[in-house]
Amino acid sequence: MKFRIDLAPLAAAVADAARALPSRPPVAALSAVKLEATGSQLTVAAFDYEVSAKATTDADVTDGGTVLVPGRLLVDITRTLKGKHPIDIELDGSSLVSITSGNIRYTLHTLPQEEYPALPQPGDASGTVTGNDLNQAVAQVAAAAGRDDTLPILTGVQLTVTDGKLTLAATDRYRFAVRTISWKPTSDTTSGQALVPAKALLDASKMFADAEQADLALPASQGVLGMSGPSRSTTMRALDGQLPDYKKLWPTEFAGTAIVDRDELIAAVKRVAVVAERNTPVRLHFSPGVLSLTAGSSDDAQARDRIDAHFDTVTGAPLTIGFNPGFLLDGLDALGTHSIQFGIVGPGKPAVLNGLDKDGNDLGDDALTYLIMPIRLPS
Template sequence: MKLTIDSGILADTVAFAARALPARPPVPVMAGLKLTAADGQLNIAGFDYDTSATASAAADIAEKGSVLVSGRLLSDITRALKRHVRLSCDGTRLVLESGPTRFTLHTLPLEEYPTLPTTPAASGIVSGKDFADAAAQIARAASRDETLPVLTGVSITADADADILTLAATDRYRFAVRSLPWDRMTADSPGHALVPAKTLLDTAKALADDHEITVGLPGEQGTFGLTGEHSRTTVRAIDGDLPKYKALFPTEFSAVASVETAALTAAVKRVALVATGNTPVRLGFTTDTVTIEAGASDDAQAIDRVAANLTGEHLSIAFNPTFLLDGLNAIGADTTQFNFTTPGKPTLLHGAYGDDLPQDALRYLLMPVRLSN
């Protein structure tokens, strides 16, 4: 293998593939990135048995071939290079030259590297930015508890009757749902995947600048795929599914309040400074004000007030401050609307958009904390 490539393009291509490198490789070859040069393209791939990441870039190929080298080391080296890079194989070594700088890396046995998973057939196409925004909003609600793997995933569902893709996640204390438009490829495309939230979020961020990305929902292999303009990722889908959320989201409310999102976020952050451990923050809604409190009489206390607009009876409710702030940050609207049933039942949060909630708006269902009398 022998080629020349721009140093910045090489660094970006390596960085994308390196996202799939395992933190603790089960065998030495799994710590490697596979480089393949052919047909004017350099393809770089990483794999950890669950996730594969492959990126390609144009290169001046003088001699085609493949090689496997230490991924972490290659990533560190390519980030440090500032000129065009020449790559060449010298027996069992890969040589990188950039101006007067020269690195020589030992290669790993290519024949021991596993075959990468096949990218699933295309199910539909979605905007890279829209998908990245939705993944960032929804992933906040996924659980970090690996003992309950189903709750660590983001559910991705293609609507059978409309060109809509819906993302959802829950950790049992909040449930986030957002739909976005997409171009479905075929009417009989598989309709669902449960994808690890962290992997989905990292991949979606990396593809955010792509005008379009192709989504491949799992077929028989149980593999989810995302393909961008110069990259593709496959992820082993999680077995199982989230609870059916439609029945959980209330449609009738006893009270509705609107609050400026930035002002409430700042106030909750200030008051939460005294909310140690699992201490909740308490929100008291009146006709034109929400009072935010935390702390107890025998400990530090804090209180703040923000203007609000309440329709319905005055009420008090308490939330985990982290979960509340996650929701406020994810909603991304100037004004947040709180939709209450009773103080002991989940509250629905979303942006205040007037009478009609947009189909692609985030809906964030938050369980209140029960207060002792």
């Protein structure tokens, strides 16, 4: 094997494929990335039995071939190399690969190819989405996914296809994020569902952020979700089970609503949260024209702040509700809009956060909705 390639496309392909490298490889071969040079292209691939990633780019191939090289080391090398020199990669004998750029030369030992498993194929596309829409939606809902691996279902993002829409949802029991994007079916599959690990989906969606079109293959008998674009593809093993029906959890009537500037609220929450100990709330007290924030206790440090708010209430009385500051900030960051509208049912009931544009207009049913459970406050 022998080929020449520019640094930028090589580094990008290696970085995208390396998203599937396991942090603790169960076998030595899975610590490698697979380089395959054929025709005028280089394909870089990685696999950890759960997730696979493949990136293809143009290359000047003199001799075709396939080789396994240490993945993390190749990532570090491509990140370290600078300048405009082309990269020459050549198999030297049967167990060494040389990487040359100008005056710099690296020599890497190869790994035995017979120990490397076959990569799963993405499958036939069920439909397509815009890469940027998918990347943004996954980033927004993944903020609500759980991190506790003992509850694997709650670590996933659920993708549901229905009525020409793709809905993404995630929850860790304390918050629930839902976002819908346009979906163009490319098969007879007009509906379907898949629950996939949030981290894997988040990493994968970044590969397609600049793609005008990303093809999604919903899991079939093998239980694998496939995604592919012009030069990238990935597969993820789906999780067993499904999330609760969020439509049954969403409140439809509110005791009050409030509109606040998002950036002002984020800054205020961060200021008062400095004194909030672990699992203690930041208290939001809504009254006409003002949102007051407090944290801490009389036995320890306390903080108070206030910002402007447009507040409407059915009863005419102020409303106070407490939230985990980290969960609240996650939602505010994910919404990413000029203003935030709170829908408040009561102190012990879930609140619904929606984003508003700079003119105060609702962004529609497809925009991110973030439901968050409050922390019960002492009477």
